[in-house]
Amino acid sequence: MNEKRVSKRKKRNGQAEGKLALPRYAARRWSLAAAMALAALVLVGRAVEQQIFETDFLQDEGKRRHLRAVEVPAHRGRITDRDGEPLAISTPVDSVWANPRVLSPDRRVLVPLAAALQMKPDQLRQLLARRSNRAFVYLQRRVRPEIAEAVSNLVREQRIAGVGLERGYRRYYPGGEVFAHVVGFTDMDDLGQEGIELAYEDWLRSTPGRKLVLRDGQARAVRDVQSIRTPLEGRDLALSLDRRLQYLAYRELKAAVKQHKAKSGSAVLLDIRSGEVLAMVNQPAYNPNGGKAGRPGRFRNRALTDVFEPGSTMKPFTVAAGLESGRYRASSRIDTAPGFLRVGRDQVRDHKNLGEIDVATVIRRSSNVGAAKIALDLEAEQLWKLYAGMGFGEASGIGFPGEAGGQLTPFQRWARIDQATLSFGYGLSVTTLQLARAYAILGAGGIKRPLSLLRLEQAPQGERVISKASAKAIVEMMESVVSAEGTAPDAAVPGYRIAGKTGTAKKSLPGGYSDDHYLSVFAGIAPASAPRLAMVVVIDDPRGEKYYGGQVAGPVFSKVISGALRLMNIAPDDLPRDGLRLAAAGGRS
Numbered sequence: 001m002n003e004k005r006v007s008k009r010k011k012r013n014g015q016a017e018g019k020l021a022l023p024r025y026a027a028r029r030w031s032l033a034a035a036m037a038l039a040a041l042v043l044v045g046r047a048v049e050q051q052i053f054e055t056d057f058l059q060d061e062g063k064r065r066h067l068r069a070v071e072v073p074a075h076r077g078r079i080t081d082r083d084g085e086p087l088a089i090s091t092p093v094d095s096v097w098a099n100p101r102v103l104s105p106d107r108r109v110l111v112p113l114a115a116a117l118q119m120k121p122d123q124l125r126q127l128l129a130r131r132s133n134r135a136f137v138y139l140q141r142r143v144r145p146e147i148a149e150a151v152s153n154l155v156r157e158q159r160i161a162g163v164g165l166e167r168g169y170r171r172y173y174p175g176g177e178v179f180a181h182v183v184g185f186t187d188m189d190d191l192g193q194e195g196i197e198l199a200y201e202d203w204l205r206s207t208p209g210r211k212l213v214l215r216d217g218q219a220r221a222v223r224d225v226q227s228i229r230t231p232l233e234g235r236d237l238a239l240s241l242d243r244r245l246q247y248l249a250y251r252e253l254k255a256a257v258k259q260h261k262a263k264s265g266s267a268v269l270l271d272i273r274s275g276e277v278l279a280m281v282n283q284p285a286y287n288p289n290g291g292k293a294g295r296p297g298r299f300r301n302r303a304l305t306d307v308f309e310p311g312s313t314m315k316p317f318t319v320a321a322g323l324e325s326g327r328y329r330a331s332s333r334i335d336t337a338p339g340f341l342r343v344g345r346d347q348v349r350d351h352k353n354l355g356e357i358d359v360a361t362v363i364r365r366s367s368n369v370g371a372a373k374i375a376l377d378l379e380a381e382q383l384w385k386l387y388a389g390m391g392f393g394e395a396s397g398i399g400f401p402g403e404a405g406g407q408l409t410p411f412q413r414w415a416r417i418d419q420a421t422l423s424f425g426y427g428l429s430v431t432t433l434q435l436a437r438a439y440a441i442l443g444a445g446g447i448k449r450p451l452s453l454l455r456l457e458q459a460p461q462g463e464r465v466i467s468k469a470s471a472k473a474i475v476e477m478m479e480s481v482v483s484a485e486g487t488a489p490d491a492a493v494p495g496y497r498i499a500g501k502t503g504t505a506k507k508s509l510p511g512g513y514s515d516d517h518y519l520s521v522f523a524g525i526a527p528a529s530a531p532r533l534a535m536v537v538v539i540d541d542p543r544g545e546k547y548y549g550g551q552v553a554g555p556v557f558s559k560v561i562s563g564a565l566r567l568m569n570i571a572p573d574d575l576p577r578d579g580l581r582l583a584a585a586g587g588r589s
Contacts, residue, residue: 072208072231073168073206073208073231074206074231074232074233074234075090075169075206075233075234076186076204076234077203077204077206077233077235077236077237079183079197079204079236079237080236080239081238081239081241081242081243081246082238082239082240082241082276082455083242083243084238085174085243087173087174087179087239087241087243088171088172088173088183088197089171089172090169090171090190091170091172092167092170093143093145093168093169093170094143094145094148094165094167094168095138095143095166095168096117096138096140096141096147096151096163096165096166097136097138097139097164097165097166098128098139098162099135099136099163100128100131100132100134101132101134101135101162102161103128103161103162103163104161105125109158110124110128112154113151113160113163116147116150116151116154117139117147117151119139119140124139139163141168141188142170142188151163151165152165169190171185171186171190171197173288173289175243175246176287176289177285177286177287177288178246178247178250178281178285179241179246180195180285180286180287181195181280181281181282181285181299181300181301181302181303182195182196182239182241182301182453183195183197183288184197184199184288184299185197185288185292190206192204194299194401195301195400195401196237196239196400196453199399199400199401200237203234203235204234204235204237206231206232206233206234207231207232209227209228209229209230209231209232210227210228210229212227212228237454238454238455239453239455240271240276240278240456241277241278241279241280241453242278242567245269245563245564245567246279246281248279248559248560248564249279249281249560250279250281250285252267252556252559252560253265253266253267253281253282253556254285256537256555256556257283257284257539259544260520260539260542260543260544260552261542261543261544262283262520262539262542262543262552263540263541264282264283264284264302264306264540264541265282265537265539265540266281266283266303266306266432267279267280267282267303267535267536267537267538267556267560268280268303268433268436268535268536269533269534269535269560269564270437270451270533270534270535271532271533272440272444272525272531272532272533272534273444273459274449274456274458274459274460275440275449275450275452275456276451276452276455276456277433277451277453278533278564279560279564280433280453281303282302284298285298286298286299300402301400301402302432303433304398304400304402304403304431304432305402305403305404306404306431306432307404307406307407307429307430307431308429308430308431308505308519308538308540309425309426309427309428309430309505309519310428310435310503310505310521311424311425311503311505311521312368312371312424312501312502312503312504312505312549313425313435313502313503313521313522313523313549314422314424314428315362315371315423315424315425315501316363316439316442316477316501317386317387317438318371318374318383318424319359319362319363319371319374319474319477320442320466320471320474321374321375321378321382321383321386321387322359322374323359323469323470323473323474324386324466324467324470325378327377327378328359328374329359330358330359330473330476331359331360332358332359333356333357333358334356334358334359334370334373335355335356336350336353336355336356336367338353339352339353339354340369341372341373341420343376343416344415344416344417346417348368348369348372348420348424349368350367350368351366354369354370357370359374360476360477360480362374363474363477363478363480363481363501364477364480364481364483364486364487365487366481366487366501366502368423368424371423371424372420372423372424374423375422380411380412380414380419381411383422383423384411384414386465386466387408387428388408389448389466390437390448390465391434391438391441391448392406392408392428392430392434392438393405393406393407393408396433396434396451397450397451398433398451398452398453400453403433404431406428406429406431406434425503432536432538435523436535436536437534439523439525439534439535441466441471442471442478442525442534443471443475443531443532443534444462444531445468445471445472446464446465446467446468446470446471447462447463447464447465448462448463448464449461449462475499476499476528478499478524478525478528479497479498479499481550482498482499482500482524482554486550487502488522488549488550488554489550489554490550490555490558491522491550491557491558492558493526493558494562495572495573496526496527496561496562496565496572496574497527497529497573497574498524498525498526498527498528498558498561499524499525499528499531500524500525500557501522501523502522502548502549502550502553502554503519503520503521503523504518504547504548504549505518505519505521506518507519507541517541518541518542518547519538519539519540519541520538520539520552520553521536521537521538521539521553522536522537522550522556522557523536523537524536524557524561526561527570527572527573527574529573532565532568532570533561533565533568533570535557535560535561537553537554537556537557537560539552539553539556
């Protein structure tokens with residue numbers, strides 16, 4: 001009985017528990033369903049909010065992460081010679097960049113990347129570490145094509161994120177060191193640093209464009225979106241230099257500096273009719289395509305920046321002042337005996353006693369005493385005005401950076417000995433270009449024209465500084481300098497009449513003038529019958545057996561002018577009838 005009662009009781013309890021369980025599970029299901037519905041409602045609401053109410057904000061955020069304004073490079077203007085031959089051009093090159101935030105610092109990535117860049121792994125790692133807070137850094141700029149190709153292949157094959165190539169331009173100079181001192185060079189940002197590149201920076205400089213590009217997750221540009229600014233290319237510039245004459249002058253000057261173990265040298269060749277600079281060279285030189293480290297001062301254009309005392313090359317201008325005064329003619333006699341002249345407590349000496357000579361012989365035999373007597377016979381202001389009219393003491397205005405103006409002391413401050421020594425080139429300083437311009441004035445019949453390093457379409461108008469008769473007389477006197485009786489027979493050119501003047505000036509050192517350090521100079525005009533070219537050659541401190549201007553600088557003048565006259569198709573003006581005179585002149589050169 002008891003067992004039956006217990007069984008019934010359990011049965012009733014189970015039925016009661018079943019009745020209670022059904023509503024409990026239903027509540028859980030409804031709660032779960034409600035939670036899921038609420039979550040779905042929140043998601044739908046959020047989606048609606050983002051798609052409708054936050055569209056602009058989200059699009060801006062997406063653009064900020066994937067749209068970039070990038071620079072569109074533009075090439076700098078070309079520099080050419082007078083015939084259009086390129087002297088400076090911009091060639092496309094790549095720069096390697098990285099995003100330190102994205103680029104993996106793993107050794108398996110950095111080691112091959114450093115090898116492709118030809119860097120040490122530690123060097124690359126330190127570079128990235130120093131700029132770890134940036135999103136863009138150049139690893140190397142304007143790399144060689146083989147490096148760019150190696151990096152590109154590595155990034156593609158190993159799928160390296162955070163590294164890419166950026167296209168730009170690099171300046172290249174086909175003429176190398178031959179044109180370096182005139183053309184100059186640019187820096188890493190393509191801005192002119194020396195020479196024409198600096199002087200005409202505003203003309204040559206380009207203006208990069210800008211555009212919007214779409215980038216992928218690895219910051220690679222995948223599509224152009226919009227152009228913001230159109231790139232503006234630099235303007236081309238044609239120089240007055242003749243590539244053929246520049247190479248010729250550079251070759252001969254370099255050979256002479258080496259042969260005579262000289263410290264340096266400069267040479268300038270001018271077109272007398274237009275004032276254009278046809279050649280301008282210096283030694284030592286440098287390669288503008290290479291590194292810029294090295295000896296200080298090697299970048300300067302010595303023909304324009306270095307000044308020197310011109311020595312006896314000033315005597316033609318002293319004689320010109322005498323002719324202009326009306327007190328002298330070419331045949332006027334001057335007594336130079338006994339070979340020296342006392343001026344106060346000082347003396348002016350000749351290399352030997354020339355006795356009584358005419359004015360033409362003062363130039364041919366380079367008499368210091370004769371030049372000093374002419375100068376002292378004139379008013380100081382007369383002499384100063386002629387020197388100043390020739391351009392001494394002022395920059396040429398050619399527009400080249402760093403050009404020196406030389407020095408010509410005002411005549412009010414001259415002592416008698418100053419007036420005497422100025423007559424044969426001591427006590428004033430000039431540049432190679434200034435001296436060449438002065439000789440061009442003599443060749444142009446006394447007309448002074450502006451000088452130009454740019455090609456001119458027509459010759460500019462000049463101003464007369466001495467009479468045509470005086471200029472012609474001086475040129476005729478200078479022809480005797482390159483004769484067998486003159487001081488520079490080695491400057492002669494077979495078939496042509498050459499007029500010139502030598503200069504062998506002692507170098508000024510602390511405490512006075514040196515007795516064994518010289519400047520060897522030759523200045524000349526060709527052809528003398530109808531002058532077209534003026535040239536000055538300066539060799540600084542020749543240390544060989546020869547040091548006179550006619551021996552050291554004269555042969556350089558002869559070789560360059562000989563080639564220039566033929567290259568410019570200038571007809572000979574001294575062809576002998578029987579050929580004997582031509583052969584003799586050839587033997588002297």
